Amino acid sequence: MPPDQPTGYLIVSAVLFTIGVVGVLVRRNPLIMFMSIELMLNAVNLSFMTFAHYLDSVDGWIFVFLVLTVAAAEVVVGLAIIVSIFRARRNIDIDELDSMKG
Amino acid sequence: MNTSATFAFVALGVTATLSGLGVILFRNAVYSALSLILNLFSLALFFLLLNALFLAVVQVLIYTGAIMVLFLFVVTMLAPEAQETEQRDPIRWQKGAAAGLGVILAGGLSYILFSSVISPAARASTANSLSKMIDQFGSIQAFGMGLFHGFLFPFEVTSILLVVAIIGALVLGRRASKD
C-alpha cells in the first residue's frame, strides 16, 4: 500500500523531470534530446498518477491516457522531421542548425 | 505502511533515477534508448503500485512497445552518421548553466513539495471516489466510465490528432520526388 503522503512519488517525478531537462540542454544528438523530452513527459505522467491516487479521482488517469496518446503522435512526427533533416548529413548535431543566428 | 511496499518503492525509485541518468549520459544512442526502456518499465511498475492496472499495461504496450521500438529503428538508421558528434561544445557555458539550473529546479520543486501536504479534507472534497469504483467495478471499467462519461469529446479529438500525425509522418517521410 502506498504511504499516506505523496511526497516520495512526487520527488521521484521532480528528479526525473530535472534529469530530462538537463538532458535536453546538454546533449547534442537530436535523438537523445528527443528521448530526454520523453523522459520529461513520463515524469509528468507519474505525478498525474500520484495525484489521481491521492485525490481519489479518475481525472488523473484520463490525463495520463491523453498525454500518452499525444506523446505517441508527437514522437511519430518528430522522428519523421529528424529523419528528413539529418538523412543527408554526415553527422547529426543539433548545433549545425543555426541559420537563424542574429 | 508495510516494509515490502516501502522496499518496492525505494527499489523502483532508484532504478528509475539511475536509468534516467543513463539516458542522458551514455555516448552511444542505442544504450540511451535501452536505458529509457528500463526507465519506462519501472514507471509502469510505479503505476501498478498506485493501483492503476490498465494504465500500467497501456504504458508497457504503447510506450515501451511501440514508441521505443520506433526510436530504436531511427537510431539504427541514422547510426552510421552518429559518429563522434560529441566534439567540442560550441557553447562552452551550456553544460555548467544546465547543471546549475537543474539543481535550482530540483531544489525549488522539492521545497514546494516538502512545504505542502495534502490534507484528508482535500482528499474527501475532490473525490470522485475512485477507490469505490475500483472496488465496485474493477479498474478497467472504472477507467472506461470516467473516459466515456466525462471526457468523450477529448477522446474523439485525440483520434483526429492521431490521423493528422500519421498523415504528417507520411508526408515528411517521402523522399524528395523528382517531378
Added chain:
Amino acid sequence: MSVFDLTPLVLLLPLLGFLIIGSLRVFNAHEHTEAIGWIGCGSIALAFICAAISFATLINSLTQAHDTTIWNWVVSGNLSINFGLRLDALSAVMLLVITGVGFLIHVYSVGYMHGDPGYWRYFSFLNFFIFAMVLLVSADNFLFLLIGWALVGLASYLLIGFWYQRPTAVAAAKKAFVVNVIGDFGLMLAIFLLYNRFGTLSYGGILFTDPGATTAAPQAFGVNDPMLIAITLLLFLACAAKSAQLPLHVWLPDAMEGPTPVSALIHAATMVTAGVYLVARASNLFQYAPVSLWVVAAIGGATAIFAASIALVQNDIKRILAYSTISQLGYMFMAEGAGNYSAGIFHLTTHAYFKALLFMCAGAVIHTLGGEQDIRKMGGLRQRLPWTYWTFIIGGLAIAGIVPFAGFWSKDAILGTLLARATAAGGSPWYLALYAVGLGTAILTGFYIFRLIFVVFHGAYRGGEPAPQPEGQVDVQARQRRRGNPLARVHEAPWIMLAPMVVLAGLSTVGGLYGTPWFDTLGSFLTGVLGNGFNVATFALQGAALWISFGVGLLAALLGIGVAWFMYVRRAPSLRPMGNIVYQLLLHKYWIDEIYDWVIVKPIVGMGRLANRFVEDGALDGGSRRLAWLVGKTSVGFRTVQSGYVRNYALVFLVGAILIILYYVARP
C-alpha cells in the same frame, strides 16, 4: 461740398502695378520693357491724380478728415482693428509728395535702368514700395501703420540688394533690414503700450478723441506721465531707425549700393521721411510728454551736425548725398522737437524736391561716366553736361538755403522756430544751443554740397576713359575726333531722365512759397491735425527778429559756399587725404561702424558659435546623435541573444520556468 476721397484707389493702383508687372515673369513676358515702363509709370501717375483730386476736395471742404473703412479685420473681445484709411491734411500732403515725386522718379528710372536685365523686377519692386508707403501714411490705426512700416522696410531691402550678385549690395541690404528691425521692435512695443493704455489702436481713439470715443485722451493722464514718455520714446526709436538718426544711421550710407533712382526715392524723399511723419502724426501724444520732445530735438540736432561733418570729406558722390540726407532729417526732427511739426513737414516736402533732384543729377553723372562714383576721378564736366550742371546748381542752392529757393524758406522756418523758442517768454537757453547747432550745420551744408559741385564740374578732368555705357553707341566719327580726349563719349542724359530733373528743379525753386512766414498755407492747412491746440503762429518771429534770422541764415550758407569756392575753384583742388586726426576721424565716419562691429556684432557671432558648440552639438543635435548611437549599441548587444542554437533557446525556457517556480517558493 463733401470730400471726394480716392485714397483707396491711391493704395490700390501701385499694388496692381506691382502684381501685373510681377506676373509678367510668370508668363515669360518680362522682356517687354516698354510695356513695363508704361504700366509702372502709369499706375503711379493715376495714383497721383487721385491723390490730387482728394487733396483738392479736402481743401475746399469743411470737414477736417475723412475715414474710409475697407473692412473690419480683428474683432476680438475689446480689441477691434479695422483696415481703414484716413484722409486728412497730413496724409493728403504726404500722399501728394509720395506719388508726385514717385512718379517723376519712375519716369527717370525708365531711362536710367534701360538695358538692365532686372528691369521688370525693378519696376515691380518700385511699385510695391509706393503701395507700402501709401499704406503707411494713410492708415487710420497704428497697426496698419506698423504693417506699412514693415513693408517699406522690405521694399528697401529688395531694392538695395537689387543687383544681388554683388556681395556688397547684399551685405548693405541685410544691414539696412537689421537696423530697421530695431525700429520695428520699438514700434511694436509702443503699440502694445498704446493698447494697454488706451484700449484701442485707431487714431480716432488715441489722437483725436472723436466724439463718442470711450477712451481717455492723452491729456487725461497729465503731462510727462511715465507711460506716455515710454510710448513716445519707443515711437521715436522706430523713427530713429527708419530715418537714420544717431546712433542708428549706419545703414543709410551703405544703402547707396542700390540703383540711384532707388536712393532718390526711398532714401531721400520718402521712406526715410516716415519717421518725421510718425512724430507729426503722434504729435498729440508728444505734446504731453515734453521730455520726449527734448530727446527728439537733441538727437535731431546731434545727428544734423554729426552727419554734415562726415559729408565734408567723403569722396563718393552718393555717400556725400546720403550723409546730407541724414543731416537734413536731423533738421526736421529738431523742428518737431521744438514743437513746430508743421515746419518739420514743410522741410520734408522741400527736401523731397531738392534731394531727389540732387540724386537724379548724380545719377546722370554716374550713368554717363559708366558707373564711376568717385569724385576724385571726375572734374570739368561742366561743358559736356550743361543741363545736369545747372540743375545740380539749383539743387545745391536749394539745400544750402539761398533765397528764393525752397530750401531757404523751410530751413529758415526751422531756425526761426528755434530762435523763437529761445527768446520767447519762458523759453530756455537750450534752444539757443540748438539754434547754434542748426546754424553750424547750415555752414557745413553749404560747404559740402558746393564742394561736390565744384569738384565734379569745374577744373580739369582727372579720370580715365569712362567705361562704355549699356547702350554702346558707336560713333565712328566721334572716335576719330577724340584723339586723346577721354571725355568725348560723355554726353548729356536722354530727355526721359532730364525732364523729371527739370520739373524737380522748378519745384525746388518755387516750392517754398507755400510755407513762407507771410503766406503759410501749409501751416494753417495742417493746424487741425497736429497736436492739441497747435498754432503755427506761436513759432513765428516778429519784426526785426525775423529779418535778423533771415540774414544770419543766408550768411551762414554763403559762408560755406564761399569757402568751398575758395578751396576748389580759385585754387586747384588738392584732393589728397590729409594726415591730421580730425580729417581721419571724419573720413572714417568716426569709426562708428567699426565700433559696432567690435561691440555688438562680434560678441553676438561669438555667442552664436558657443551656442553651436555647446548647445547644438553638445546637447540638442549631439543628444539625439548620442541617443541613436546608444540605441544601436543596445540592439547589437541584444542581438547576441539570437544565437541560432536551439539549446540556448531551451535554456531560456528553463530560466522562465524557474522564475515561476521561485515565485511560488517565495509566496506559497
